[in-house]
Amino acid sequence: MTIVVLVVASALYAYGIVKVRRRGHEWPWLATAAFFLLGLGSYAVIELGFLGVYSRELRWAFTTRIALLIFVVPALIAAGRPLELLQQASGDAGVARIARVLKWRIIRLFGNAMFATVFVAGIFLIFLTPLAWTLRGTPWIEEALGVIIPLLGLLMVLPLAALTGVHTGLFITIEFLLAFVELLIDSIPGLLLRLNDTIVDHAPVFANPATWWPSPLHDQHLAGDFIWFIAEIVDVPILVILMVRWMRSDRKEAKV
Numbered sequence: 507m508t509i510v511v512l513v514v515a516s517a518l519y520a521y522g523i524v525k526v527r528r529r530g531h532e533w534p535w536l537a538t539a540a541f542f543l544l545g546l547g548s549y550a551v552i553e554l555g556f557l558g559v560y561s562r563e564l565r566w567a568f569t570t571r572i573a574l575l576i577f578v579v580p581a582l583i584a585a586g587r588p589l590e591l592l593q594q595a596s597g598d599a600g601v602a603r604i605a606r607v608l609k610w611r612i613i614r615l616f617g618n619a620m621f622a623t624v625f626v627a628g629i630f631l632i633f634l635t636p637l638a639w640t641l642r643g644t645p646w647i648e649e650a651l652g653v654i655i656p657l658l659g660l661l662m663v664l665p666l667a668a669l670t671g672v673h674t675g676l677f678i679t680i681e682f683l684l685a686f687v688e689l690l691i692d693s694i695p696g697l698l699l700r701l702n703d704t705i706v707d708h709a710p711v712f713a714n715p716a717t718w719w720p721s722p723l724h725d726q727h728l729a730g731d732f733i734w735f736i737a738e739i740v741d742v743p744i745l746v747i748l749m750v751r752w753m754r755s756d757r758k759e760a761k762v
Contacts, residue, residue, distance in 0.1 A: 507649050508553040512546055519588065525595035533591065541586025549579045553652050561642060563712055564719070566728035568642045569633055569699075572655055573733045576626060577740040580659030589664050613665050622662040623691060630695035630733055634702075639709040696734025700727050 519541055523533045552558060557571040593601045607613060615621050632638055642648050699706070705722050720728060 508550065508558070508652060511653055512550060515546060516542065519586070519591065522588075522591040522595040526591065529594070529597070531594060533594070537585070537587045537591070541583060541588065545579065545583030545586050548574075548582050549656065552579065558652070562645075562648060565633075565638075565642075565707065565709070565722075565725045566720075566732055568638075568648075569630075569729040570732040570736070572629075572651065573736040575652065575655040576629070576659040577736060579656050580663040581740070583656075583660060584663045608665060613661075616661045616665055625662070626737070627691050627695060630737070633695060633729065633733070634698055634706050636706075636708045638707040643709065693734055693738060696730045696732075696737060699730025700734065701730075702726065 519538075523538065526533045552571055552574050557567045557574070560567040561571050562568070589604070593604055596604065616625075632641070640647070641651065703723065705726060707726075709722075711722060719725070
């Protein structure tokens with residue numbers, strides 16, 4: 507399924523570039539490189555590399571894979587400016603349709619930094635339940651997560667960047683201040699996994715593990731360490747985006 511996703515995403519992006527050029531415009535090669543090398547490249551490394559191969563057997567590989575797919579891969583794909591490419595390739599009618607979609611309540615909700623952080627924290631709390639083993643122990647679900655999780659990440663990242671000038675300065679100020687509180691919210695699932703001395707997902711112990719595998723408890727502690735680290739690190743770009751929103755909104759309101 508990973509290969510199918512890579513082929514489809516590459517074809518759609520390339521088709522968008524062709525349409526932009528047919529309209530007499532040039533698409534920046536840096537954005538193209540970012541999309542293919544950073545965005546799709548990171549996705550391929552995660553899904554086809556160590557984390558994807560050992561996602562079922564190792565808790566920390568599974569949790570790290572999910573954290574990277576929902577945080578890092580969408581951010582790197584967004585660096586390729588796919589939404590802007592779609593707008594330029596669609597013409598005036600397409601731009602109007604995209605603008606209407608961005609005004610949908612569900613899109614604005616996911617484009618809210620406060621909701622995005624709480625939503626991701628809720629996903630990570632699943633790692634503290636037996637459902638975590640169901641997700642990584644069921645082959646078709648584990649494979650489907652490789653598509654669903656990045657899409658959820660894009661649903662948060664793309665509106666977050668696109669709605670920069672929509673909110674008022676007061677709203678952005680509140681959002682910015684609450685984002686610092688959410689730094690603590692993000693750490694809760696990782697801390698609970700790290701400090702818990704019982705196996706919370708009730709996963710079976712594999713009969714013939716590799717000699718370098720951690721024990722089940724150490725595996726769980728590593729999972730907590732990694733998702734805690736990743737969740738805290740990626741909050742920094744969110745704060746930067748909120749700061750940019752704040753500055754742009756302030757300039758806009760000053761002009762008015």
